[in-house]
Amino acid sequence: MTEIELPWVEKYRPKTLKDVMGHSEITKRLQSYVDKRNIPNLLFSGPAGTGKTSSSIAMAKELFGENFGQNFLELNASDDRGIDVVRHTIKSFARTLAFDSDFKIIFLDECDALTNDAQQALRRTMEKYTKTCRFILSCNYSSKIIEPLQSRCVIYRFKPLNGEDIESHVENIAKIEKLEIDAKAKTAINYVCQGDARKSINILQACASLESKIDEESVYSVSSRARPEQVQEMILLALQGNFLEARKKLDALMYEYGMAGEDIIKQLYRETMALEDKDLSEKAKIELVDTIGEYDFRLVEGANERIQLEALLAQFMKYKK
Numbered sequence: 001m002t003e004i005e006l007p008w009v010e011k012y013r014p015k016t017l018k019d020v021m022g023h024s025e026i027t028k029r030l031q032s033y034v035d036k037r038n039i040p041n042l043l044f045s046g047p048a049g050t051g052k053t054s055s056s057i058a059m060a061k062e063l064f065g066e067n068f069g070q071n072f073l074e075l076n077a078s079d080d081r082g083i084d085v086v087r088h089t090i091k092s093f094a095r096t097l098a099f100d101s102d103f104k105i106i107f108l109d110e111c112d113a114l115t116n117d118a119q120q121a122l123r124r125t126m127e128k129y130t131k132t133c134r135f136i137l138s139c140n141y142s143s144k145i146i147e148p149l150q151s152r153c154v155i156y157r158f159k160p161l162n163g164e165d166i167e168s169h170v171e172n173i174a175k176i177e178k179l180e181i182d183a184k185a186k187t188a189i190n191y192v193c194q195g196d197a198r199k200s201i202n203i204l205q206a207c208a209s210l211e212s213k214i215d216e217e218s219v220y221s222v223s224s225r226a227r228p229e230q231v232q233e234m235i236l237l238a239l240q241g242n243f244l245e246a247r248k249k250l251d252a253l254m255y256e257y258g259m260a261g262e263d264i265i266k267q268l269y270r271e272t273m274a275l276e277d278k279d280l281s282e283k284a285k286i287e288l289v290d291t292i293g294e295y296d297f298r299l300v301e302g303a304n305e306r307i308q309l310e311a312l313l314a315q316f317m318k319y320k321k
């Protein structure tokens with residue numbers, strides 16, 4: 001029987017703490033917990049796809065060996081079945097003794113999606129089982145975690161991965177998968193994924209399913225992103241007062257590339273900030289950031305994408321030189 005191939009994000013998930021790239025200070029400390037076989041409750045906070053779950057699993061593997069599942073429970077705290085189910089699961093897992101270890105580990109993902117009440121409940125749960133279990137809470141925004149939970153944990157902040165790490169990781173995977181990938185394509189993956197390793201691997205796999213030779217064009221196309229130059233051209237046209245041409249570029253992003261309004265706004269923001277001084281003054285940039293923020297909010301609130309994006313382009317025309 002042929003083995004079913006795992007998605008590459010799983011296939012290339014770090015197996016040990018040493019394989020976790022880009023957070024040497026954090027992994028050093030985690031390693032020392034493992035070496036002493038004593039871990040405190042932990043809170044991992046940071047953007048998606050940067051290694052929070054991977055570091056937890058790697059720690060569990062190093063502590064408990066390949067059959068770490070007996071002593072390691074992964075739960076999604078925002079599970080729509082509610083915190084009661086989570087508590088129930090925790091209870092039955094925590095009740096039995098750890099296998100060949102003093103403690104078990106409970107990994108609670110997406111803790112920032114919990115309501116205040118649920119977090120309060122978790123606070124008691126954590127306390128109750130702290131003798132036999134260690135908790136690792138994971139979230140994208142630590143500000144959404146109530147103080148009492150934060151104070152029960154040692155907090156580690158995961159940053160977006162840097163471009164060099166992402167590019168070399170992509171290159172390594174490409175080599176193993178026998179793909180041909182050029183420098184421009186790697187730069188493009190880095191531009192699109194913005195420090196999210198999961199995204200970079202998913203893009204690579206999506207490109208590989210089309211062709212084993214990967215170029216810049218396929219990266220932008222599978223990720224439904226425009227090249228930075230395309231967005232810059234649109235902005236420059238608006239800044240020159242050429243609304244109709246700018247609008248045509250917008251059409252292309254929306255209908256040829258199939259980009260979502262919120263993604264266009266994000267790229268518009270990045271490329272506005274990247275404009276040279278001769279095209280847009282510092283003062284104008286500051287004002288436009290405020291404007292972009294306003295239009296972003298309107299889209300989140302459900303306003304018509306097309307109309308809002310055109311109106312935003314019209315705002316750029318105010319800064320015509």
Ligand SMILES: Nc1ncnc2c1ncn2[C@@H]1O[C@H](COP(=O)(O)OP(=O)(O)OP(=O)(O)O)[C@@H](O)[C@H]1O
Nearest residue numbers: 009012013020021048049050051052053054197198
């Ligand atoms: N620091 C890293 N080193 C190596 N691979 C990584 C790293 N971070 C992420 N990855 C890759 O991305 C995948 C997803 O990472 P992980 O599950 O650890 O992200 P996360 O930080 O928990 O994200 P989320 O906030 O969405 O839960 C991993 O399986 C791995 O392939």
Ligand SMILES: [Mg+2]
Nearest residue numbers: 052053109138
């Ligand atoms: Mg995770």
